[in-house]
Amino acid sequence: MNEALHKLNAILEGYKEKISSVKSEKALKELESEIFGKNGALKQVMKLLGSLPAESRKEVGKKANEVSAYLKSAISLKLEELQKLAEMEESFDMTLPPLPARRGALHPITYVTKELNRAFLSLGFEVYEGPEIPSEGASFDNLNFPDDHPARESMDTYWLKGSEQASGFKKLCLRPHLTGASVRYMLSHKPPFRFVYPGRVYRNEAVDASHERAFNQYEALIVDRDVPFSSGRILVNTILECVFGKPVPTRMRAGFFPFVEPGFEIDMQCLVCKGKGCSICKRTGWVEMMPGGPPHPAVMRAGGIDPERWSGFYINIGLDRLVMMKFGITDIRLFRSGDLRFLKQFV
Numbered sequence: 001m002n003e004a005l006h007k008l009n010a011i012l013e014g015y016k017e018k019i020s021s022v023k024s025e026k027a028l029k030e031l032e033s034e035i036f037g038k039n040g041a042l043k044q045v046m047k048l049l050g051s052l053p054a055e056s057r058k059e060v061g062k063k064a065n066e067v068s069a070y071l072k073s074a075i076s077l078k079l080e081e082l083q084k085l086a087e088m089e090e091s092f093d094m095t096l097p098p099l100p101a102r103r104g105a106l107h108p109i110t111y112v113t114k115e116l117n118r119a120f121l122s123l124g125f126e127v128y129e130g131p132e133i134p135s136e137g138a139s140f141d142n143l144n145f146p147d148d149h150p151a152r153e154s155m156d157t158y159w160l161k162g163s164e165q166a167s168g169f170k171k172l173c174l175r176p177h178l179t180g181a182s183v184r185y186m187l188s189h190k191p192p193f194r195f196v197y198p199g200r201v202y203r204n205e206a207v208d209a210s211h212e213r214a215f216n217q218y219e220a221l222i223v224d225r226d227v228p229f230s231s232g233r234i235l236v237n238t239i240l241e242c243v244f245g246k247p248v249p250t251r252m253r254a255g256f257f258p259f260v261e262p263g264f265e266i267d268m269q270c271l272v273c274k275g276k277g278c279s280i281c282k283r284t285g286w287v288e289m290m291p292g293g294p295p296h297p298a299v300m301r302a303g304g305i306d307p308e309r310w311s312g313f314y315i316n317i318g319l320d321r322l323v324m325m326k327f328g329i330t331d332i333r334l335f336r337s338g339d340l341r342f343l344k345q346f347v
């Protein structure tokens with residue numbers, strides 16, 4: 001390599017380093033004139049050009065242009081960086097108090113779930129969890145759903161790809177309700193027992209202000225020698241008082257659900273409109289809150305429990321609606337919107 005090229009490389013490497021570590025605009029300007037000034041480093045090299053043979057003159061000229069362009073752009077980038085830093089320093093006031101630290105908070109559904117768990121643990125219940133991907137057998141057959149029950153249809157249940165052609169315990173789905181977990185529990189525990197099981201469930205539904213494709217349920221089951229019907233009342237009152245901190249008006253209606261016999265439905269007064277009628281309660285003043293009743297004998301048998309010797313009581317709560325009532329939330333879609341402005345209200 002000829003001497004001129006060698007010098008150009010040294011200028012490039014040397015000033016690259018100096019430009020990147022410079023700390024002030026003034027020092028940067030000084031570097032600029034050291035490189036590009038009348039007697040600057042590049043000018044010195046150019047002076048050698050005349051004494052070079054014609055063939056290397058072209059090569060050195062080209063290299064000099066490259067080095068010059070590179071260093072010019074490095075200087076202008078550095079200048080921008082230094083100016084931004086100076087602006088930030090000007091606007092930085094050491095005497096101002098710090099911004100409040102951002103705090104995380106529990107999602108309102110998680111919060112209410114934890115409150116309910118605590119209330120039931122104090123009553124001697126166990127907290128249990130089942131899988132989110134059970135089978136058709138666990139979700140329907142075990143729970144006394146007839147083969148032609150509409151909930152089995154794909155319009156309600158999300159079947160898992162690859163298992164749609166199978167049946168029974170080989171056909172998998174996103175759990176459409178929590179009740180399947182109760183049979184799983186019965187099969188691995190000896191009565192008497194009492195437990196609650198919170199969790200998310202999935203239905204293929206049209207979404208609107210009161211319907212979501214994923215929502216939360218909270219279920220409780222007692223199995224003992226003689227479980228009186230009034231146990232159901234106690235469960236309901238425990239749940240509502242725990243969530244709302246006061247007694248809530250309720251009404252009971254006979255209702256049919258395959259897994260209970262006899263079945264009933266509990267409505268609570270709509271607390272958003274206080275019974276006057278709103279979009280949450282479909283203008284009726286009442287909100288369907290939970291089905292319940294003694295487990296159907298076929299469900300007890302699926303759980304390996306003799307329905308002649310044992311009785312029980314189920315309560316299945318739609319947790320989203322309960323939490324909406326508690327906080328006066330009028331659109332169920334807000335829960336999973338990921339909107340921090342919504343979630344921050346519950347900090």
Ligand SMILES: [Zn+2]
Pocket residue numbers: 270271272273274275276277278279280281282283285286
């Ligand atoms: Zn209402």
